[in-house]
Structure formats: C-alpha cells, structure tokens
Amino acid sequence: MTAAYPLYLRTVLRTGKSRSQPAAFALNQPRRGTAYPQAIGTDTPVFWDVVFRFTPAEALVFQVWFTSIINRGIDPFTLPIRTEFGLLTHTCQFVPDSLLDTTEGGESFTYKATIMARAQIIPDGYADAAELIVGLPDWPNWAALLDQAVTAEMPT
Numbered sequence: 001m002t003a004a005y006p007l008y009l010r011t012v013l014r015t016g017k018s019r020s021q022p023a024a025f026a027l028n029q030p031r032r033g034t035a036y037p038q039a040i041g042t043d044t045p046v047f048w049d050v051v052f053r054f055t056p057a058e059a060l061v062f063q064v065w066f067t068s069i070i071n072r073g074i075d076p077f078t079l080p081i082r083t084e085f086g087l088l089t090h091t092c093q094f095v096p097d098s099l100l101d102t103t104e105g106g107e108s109f110t111y112k113a114t115i116m117a118r119a120q121i122i123p124d125g126y127a128d129a130a131e132l133i134v135g136l137p138d139w140p141n142w143a144a145l146l147d148q149a150v151t152a153e154m155p156t
Helices: 056-069 130-135 139-153
Strands: 018-020 025-028 036-039 046-054 077-083 086-094 101-105 108-117
Touching: 046 056, 056 108
Parallel strands: none
Antiparallel strands: 018 046, 025 036, 046 108, 077 086, 086 108, 101 108
C-alpha cells in the first residue's frame, strides 16, 4: 500500500521546484539518409527537484514519516504537486542519488531531494479538448462559454 505524505505538513516549495522528463522517442541514425524518430514508449517518468522547508517540529514529523513510514525513502508515497493543471496528487518515490540534503538555518530545516513520478498527470478532459485548447487563442475565456454550449445547448 502506498503511504500518503502527511497533508498537515507543508508541501514542496514552489520556488525551489523544477521538472524534467526523458523523451518518449529516440532519434535513429541510419548509415545513409536522414535520421528518423522511433517511439520508445508512453510510460516516461517525471523527475522533480524539490525543496521542503520546515520548522523544527515539522522537521521531526517529516523525519519520522521518512524513516518509519516510507522506509527511509524506499517505498512509494503520494504527494500533492502543483503543475500547470493545478494541485494534483502524484505517486512518487525518492531518487537515491539526491536524497535529502539538509540545511539548518536558524529556526528552519531545509531538505532538498529529487523525486520521481511514474508519469505526468493530465486531468481527464484536457486530452479530449486538445484541439480546442491549442486552436483557440485565449482559450480560458472561452471555456465557460464552450462548456455551456456543449452541455446545455447541444444535447447528446
């Protein structure tokens, strides 16, 4: 069973977070002719470099959770992460190469780590509406009008 990040603790800092993701394709170089892309797969993980900042009491809770609940970072856990789509809960795992570098600064503890999620979550509806989102300039202003038109004016 996947453990949940303690929701009463502060989540990752927005200013100290970056995301990277490997390509879902490789560029094959034939002996003659031009290179061509070849799909590797659709299951590409997402990596976030994150920073947690806690008070001493919160740092104690975080250390107990990290050590006892998720087995010193070995076990996966769920963590709400802010993306372009808002705050979404991802199933994550710590990457061992950058595991919790800690800095104590006065009355705060700062932890840096890299976490990995199996994939970037895109909420339902966005993939289906991709043509509209990409095709309409300033699409957020059209969203309410389109929703009304599709759900109320155009019955199925």
